[in-house]
Structures are given as C-alpha cells and as structure tokens.
Amino acid sequence: MFAYIVRRLALMLVTLIGISIIIFVLLRVVPGNIVDILFDAAGFVDPTDKANLEKELGLNLPIYQQYLNWIGGLLHGDLGYSYVSEKPALQEILPRIPITARLAALALLFSASIGIPLGVLSAVHQGSKLDYTLRVVSLSGLSLPSFWLGLLILMASVSLFGSMPIYNPNPKTWTEAFAIYAVPAMAVGFRSAALTMRITRSSMLEILRQDYIRTARAKGASEASVNYRHALKNAILPVITVIGIEAAFLIGGLIVTETVFNIPGVARFLVEALRWRDYPIVQNLVMLIAVVVVVANFTVDMLYAAIDPRIRYGD
Amino acid sequence: MNEARKDDTILDVKNLQTVFFTNSGLFRAVDDVSFNVRRGETLAIVGESGCGKSVTALSVMRLVPDPPGRVVGGSVTLEGTDLLSLDEAEMRKIRGNRMSMIFQEPMTSLNPVMRIGDQITEVLRLHQEMTSKEAWAKAVEMLRLVRIPEPDRRAQEYPHQLSGGMRQRAMIAMALACRPALLIADEPTTALDVTIQAQILALIVDLQKTLGTGLILITHDLGVVAQTAQRVIVMYAGKKVEEATVEELFANPKHPYTRGLMASMPAVISFGAKTDARLNEIPGMVPSLTNLPPGCAFAPRCSLAIDRCRAEYPPLQEVDGDHFAACWRATELVGAP
Numbered sequence: 001m002f003a004y005i006v007r008r009l010a011l012m013l014v015t016l017i018g019i020s021i022i023i024f025v026l027l028r029v030v031p032g033n034i035v036d037i038l039f040d041a042a043g044f045v046d047p048t049d050k051a052n053l054e055k056e057l058g059l060n061l062p063i064y065q066q067y068l069n070w071i072g073g074l075l076h077g078d079l080g081y082s083y084v085s086e087k088p089a090l091q092e093i094l095p096r097i098p099i100t101a102r103l104a105a106l107a108l109l110f111s112a113s114i115g116i117p118l119g120v121l122s123a124v125h126q127g128s129k130l131d132y133t134l135r136v137v138s139l140s141g142l143s144l145p146s147f148w149l150g151l152l153i154l155m156a157s158v159s160l161f162g163s164m165p166i167y168n169p170n171p172k173t174w175t176e177a178f179a180i181y182a183v184p185a186m187a188v189g190f191r192s193a194a195l196t197m198r199i200t201r202s203s204m205l206e207i208l209r210q211d212y213i214r215t216a217r218a219k220g221a222s223e224a225s226v227n228y229r230h231a232l233k234n235a236i237l238p239v240i241t242v243i244g245i246e247a248a249f250l251i252g253g254l255i256v257t258e259t260v261f262n263i264p265g266v267a268r269f270l271v272e273a274l275r276w277r278d279y280p281i282v283q284n285l286v287m288l289i290a291v292v293v294v295v296a297n298f299t300v301d302m303l304y305a306a307i308d309p310r311i312r313y314g315d
Numbered sequence: 316m317n318e319a320r321k322d323d324t325i326l327d328v329k330n331l332q333t334v335f336f337t338n339s340g341l342f343r344a345v346d347d348v349s350f351n352v353r354r355g356e357t358l359a360i361v362g363e364s365g366c367g368k369s370v371t372a373l374s375v376m377r378l379v380p381d382p383p384g385r386v387v388g389g390s391v392t393l394e395g396t397d398l399l400s401l402d403e404a405e406m407r408k409i410r411g412n413r414m415s416m417i418f419q420e421p422m423t424s425l426n427p428v429m430r431i432g433d434q435i436t437e438v439l440r441l442h443q444e445m446t447s448k449e450a451w452a453k454a455v456e457m458l459r460l461v462r463i464p465e466p467d468r469r470a471q472e473y474p475h476q477l478s479g480g481m482r483q484r485a486m487i488a489m490a491l492a493c494r495p496a497l498l499i500a501d502e503p504t505t506a507l508d509v510t511i512q513a514q515i516l517a518l519i520v521d522l523q524k525t526l527g528t529g530l531i532l533i534t535h536d537l538g539v540v541a542q543t544a545q546r547v548i549v550m551y552a553g554k555k556v557e558e559a560t561v562e563e564l565f566a567n568p569k570h571p572y573t574r575g576l577m578a579s580m581p582a583v584i585s586f587g588a589k590t591d592a593r594l595n596e597i598p599g600m601v602p603s604l605t606n607l608p609p610g611c612a613f614a615p616r617c618s619l620a621i622d623r624c625r626a627e628y629p630p631l632q633e634v635d636g637d638h639f640a641a642c643w644r645a646t647e648l649v650g651a652p
Contacts, residue, residue, distance in 0.1 A: 214418070218410055218415060219410065219489070220412055220441050234426070
C-alpha cells in the first residue's frame with residue numbers, strides 16, 4: 001500500500017510536468033502575446049519599443065529558457081508578475097481561490113446530497129411515476145447548459161423580487177449569503193446532480209438484483225436498511241468515480257457561472273487573463289487546476305480501497 | 316395424519332398458489348401445493364430446475380419478487396401464525412428470527428462490503444435485544460458452532476477472504492443465529508465441491524438435530540435426499556406429484572416422474588444397477604409453464620401415459636398409508652424402478 005502511494009505520487013509529478021509543458025507551449029502557439037495586443041490597440045507600432053517591452057517581459061528569450069525560468073520560479077514559490085496588473089501573480093490568484101473553492105465545494109455537496117438520495121429513490125421505485133419524473137428532471141439537468149440555467153435564475157430573480165443578487169465579499173444576512181453562493185452553486189451543480197442521480201440509479205438497479213440483497217431481506221432487514229446499508233454501499237463506487245470526474249469538469253461550468261453571476265473567482269479570472277495573454281496568470285492557474293484534478297483522482301482511488309474491501313492496492 | 320404429529324407441526328402450507336405475471340402471460344409457478352414440517356424434521360423438496368421448488372420456498376418466506384410474482388392463494392401457517400395475513404413489518408420480525416433461509420450461491424449471497432461478523436451481528440440485533448458487543452460475541456460463537464476455524468479472526472474478515480465452503484458455513488451461522496423454528500435450505504450444496512458438499516450437509520443435519528429446527532431441504536439430488544430427509548415431496552411443473560417418507564419413496568415410487576428421476580441417478584449399488592450400465596434419462600423437457608397441456612403435465616414425457624393422462628389432470632391421492640401420488644396409474648407401479 002505504502003509503495004503504491006509513493007508510486008502514484010511519482011506518477012502525479014510526471015503528469016504535472018507533462019501538463020506544464022503542454023500549457024506552456026500551447027499558450028505560445030496561440031497567435032499574439034500581450035505586447036502585440038497592447039501595440040495593436042495603439043495603432044502605431046515602433047519596432048524598438050515593442051522589442052524593448054518584449055525584452056523587459058522576457059518574451060524574447062528562447063522558449064525553453066522561458067519555460068525553465070517559469071518552472072525555476074515556481075519551485076521557489078515565485079509565480080512571476082501579472083503582465084496586466086504588474087502585481088505578483090500569487091497575490092492576484094490567492095485571494096480568488098477561496099471564492100471559487102467555496103462555490104465548487106457547495107456545488108459538489110449539492111450534487112451529491114441531491115443526486116445520490118434521488119438516484120436511490122428512483123431505483124427503488126423503478127417504473128413508478130416518481131421514477132419517470134425524476135428521470136425527466138435529471139435528463140433536463142444534463143441538457144441545460146449551466147450558463148443558460150444561470151441566466152434563467154437571474155431573470156426569475158428580477159421578475160420575482162425586482163432585483164438580482166450582486167456579489168458582496170461579506171454578506172450580511174443568511175439570505176444574502178444564500179443568494180450569493182448557494183444559488184450559483186446550484187446552477188453549476190445541477191448538471192452534476194443530474195449525472196450523479198443517473199449513475200446512482202443504474203448502479204443501484206444492478207446491485208438490487210444481487211443475491212446478497214435477497215439475503216438481507218431474508219434476515220428481516222427493513223427496506224431502508226436494505227437500500228442504504230446493503231445496496232448503496234455496494235452501488236456507490238461508480239458514483240464516486242463520476243463525482244471525482246465532475247469535480248474536474250466543474251471548473252468549466254464555473255467559468256461561465258462566475259461570469260453570469262459576476263463573481264470574482266479564479267475561473268472568471270482565468271478567462272480574462274487568457275484574453276490578455278497574461279502568461280504568468282494563465283500558466284499558474286492551469287497548473288493549479290491540474291493539481292486539483294490529479295489530487296481528486298488520487299482521492300477517488302483511495303476512497304475505493306476504503307469502501308470496498310476487495311480493492312487493495314498492492315505491488 | 317394423527318394428532319400427536321399435528322401438534323408437532325411448525326409449518327403448515329395449504330393449497331399454496333404463486334403466480335407470475337409476465338409478458339408471455341400468467342404462469343402458475345406454484346400450483347395448489349400443500350405440505351407440513353414438524354419440529355426437528357427434514358422435508359425434502361425434489362424436482363428439476365424450474366419446477367417451482369425455489370418459488371415455493373420464497374413464497375413461504377414471502378420473498379417472491381412482486382412484481383412480477385404474487386402469492387394468490389392458500390395459507391402458510393408458522394407456529395400458529397398465518398403468515399399471509401401479516402403486514403410487511405410483522406413479517407420482517409419473523410424472517411431471520413422464527414424462520415430463515417440459506418441459498419444456493421454462497422459466493423454471492425453474502426454482502427461483499429460487510430465483515431462476516433457484522434453480517435451475523437445484524438440479524439441478532441434485528442431480532443434480539445443485544446448490545447453490539449454481546450451480538451459480536453454471539454456471532455463469533457455461531458461461527459465456532461458451524462466449525463469455522465479461528466472464528467475470532469474470521470469474523471473480522473470479508474466474504475472474499477473465505478472459501479465457498481466457509482461462506483456457506485457463515486450463511487448457516489447467520490441463518491441459525493436466532494434459533495429459528497424453521498430453516499429453509501435452497502440447494503445449499505449445489506455450488507460447492509463434492510467433498511465440501513458432504514461436510515456442509517452433515518453440518519446442517521447435525522445442527523438441526525442439536526437445535527430441533529424444522530428443515531426444508533430443496534434439492535435436485537436424490538442422493539442428498541436419501542442421506543438427510545425423513546419425508547420427501549416431488550414437484551413437477553409447479554405441482555406436487557408425490558409425497559412419501561424417504562424409505563417408502565425409494566422402495567416404492569408411485570409417480571413415473573419420480574421413477575424417472577431415480578432411474579437417471581448414476582449407479583448406486585443399493586439399487587442393484589450395473590456399474591457399466593448406460594445412464595437413463597427422462598426424455599423431453601419440462602413443459603413451458605405458460606403453455607401447460609390440459610392433462611398431466613408429465614404425460615408428454617411419460618412412457619406409461621394413456622389417453623386419460625392427456626385429457627384429465629390426476630388428483631393427488633393416497634396410494635398407500637401416508638404415501639400420496641398424482642398419477643392415474645400409480646397403483647399399477649410397484650417396487651423400485
């Protein structure tokens with residue numbers, strides 16, 4: 001087990017190095033850098049000014065040199081300076097992380113706490129009206145893009161309350177906090193909830209046919225105990241996989257949701273930085289996301305072993 | 316049936332009818348089946364696959380999956396309680412407590428993510444007032460009773476860490492933990508190695524004697540029946556076609572189907588068969604339950620069938636003292652096949 005974890009950590013490191021190269025190269029393949037964008041806006045271009053600015057930002061160096069500078073800095077905790085704000089990238093990124101993390105955690109919590117029980121309910125009452133209703137709702141959840149859902153929520157809010165929630169870092173009341181965090185989290189988590197529900201349902205249907213479910217009934221266990229204690233614990237593995245993958249995909253949904261709800265989080269910041277070719281911000285943010293995804297995957301695999309005694313990671 | 320025997324009856328099943336509603340129509344999986352089990356007695360239910368043995372057992376436990384199945388008639392009385400009139404909550408208090416069941420597949424009948432000890436503890440805590448510590452101690456004691464070596468350690472293990480025979484022992488421990496009056500064993504040894512089969516059977520019979528449990532043993536193996544049961548019922552296409560004591564049935568089978576089953580057993584010296592003789596078989600297949608012939612369901616495969624068999628279903632009649640058979644020609648059949 002210990003050897004397995006060490007090997008996994010080594011693999012994670014290799015993955016992250018690979019991602020750093022890919023994102024670094026991709027960014028520079030995309031036409032134009034911040035200097036081009038600035039000078040294009042100005043209209044008149046003095047080549048020496050441009051060259052000076054590129055030199056100042058280190059963009060004139062060979063690409064491998066630029067990469068090594070970045071990674072070297074990264075290892076020292078130096079993420080470089082934002083081209084746009086000219087502040088340290090770390091200072092720009094750090095305060096935005098809790099905002100996005102809170103949204104993402106709420107969205108995942110929402111999707112698991114809604115998706116899993118409804119999936120169980122749907123499977124247990126397979127073929128009933130409840131099952132069909134839940135399946136239609138989950139299908140709509142999968143079909144509605146989160147930005148559209150977000151817009152609908154904002155429009156509904158305006159027509160119902162005559163106003164819409166505006167981001168405030170220090171909400172004063174519970175309702176305000178709910179409007180600022182929970183509503184966007186639900187908008188982005190609805191899709192995951194729908195997916196979680198579908199996977200839970202199909203996994204439960206499979207498990208409910210197993211012999212040991214009949215054994216549990218033959219012991220005199222109640223339906224609740226059969227469904228949750230015996231069936232769900234066996235059915236949860238694929239659900240965890242999906243939630244793990246969703247945690248990674250969530251960032252895509254968050255970009256749109258943060259934009260729609262005007263939340264100054266990491267996701268929206270990434271898109272803005274990309275527009276300005278603000279390399280230090282984009283590179284480091286993508287690396288941050290990569291770390292989150294890799295760690296999420298690792299956590300899922302460890303959870304497998306914790307839940308299913310048949311899964312043991314050996315050498 | 317004399318009075319003394321009646322008093323001892325723990326399970327009395329009368330005219331049980333279980334039907335399944337399927338896309339290809341309604342079929343009677345169990346049709347008008349009656350039997351009883353006395354304290355400490357073993358009743359074997361014999362028949363080939365699909366004849367309704369398991370559904371009979373599940374009907375008694377009221378575990379027939381509904382839909383598509385449903386018990387539509389008859390009565391099931393366990394220790395004086397009419398089970399078919401109980402609601403689900405009352406029924407749960409009886410399952411695993413007054414009667415319990417072990418299944419054919421020990422490999423899949425235990426929950427793979429629960430420790431063996433927890434699975435036994437669960438049934439104890441469902442039916443008896445016990446702290447979790449007491450229940451665990453009792454679970455270990457049960458594992459010792461079913462002769463699992465190192466029960467303390469095994470209780471901590473998960474099903475995948477046990478062999479098939481061990482798992483079936485654990486199932487037996489679980490089924491007997493609350494000292495039920497009735498144990499139903501649905502082909503408990505079919506999935507096991509031959510050497511293990513004998514051990515498990517011996518264990519079941521031994522514990523049954525010690526605990527005085529009534530046992531319904533479902534099997535298609537007449538060898539198992541001969542070793543363990545006192546009485547036998549033979550089922551064919553959802554109906555009971557013969558009932559007798561073991562000695563009587565083997566000495567004097569009255570239904571051609573029973574005779575066919577015996578003739579198709581591999582050579583057993585006591586039957587006087589030659590060891591190099593070709594194995595007999597019953598020609599044809601069990602008829603589809605959705606499309607039964609009007610007369611005797613066995614008639615199409617029966618070498619003794621007459622016109623009456625094809626037209627009219629033979630009622631179950633007492634052909635000898637305590638020996639019942641549903642065959643028009645039962646009285647003509649004498650001796651072992």
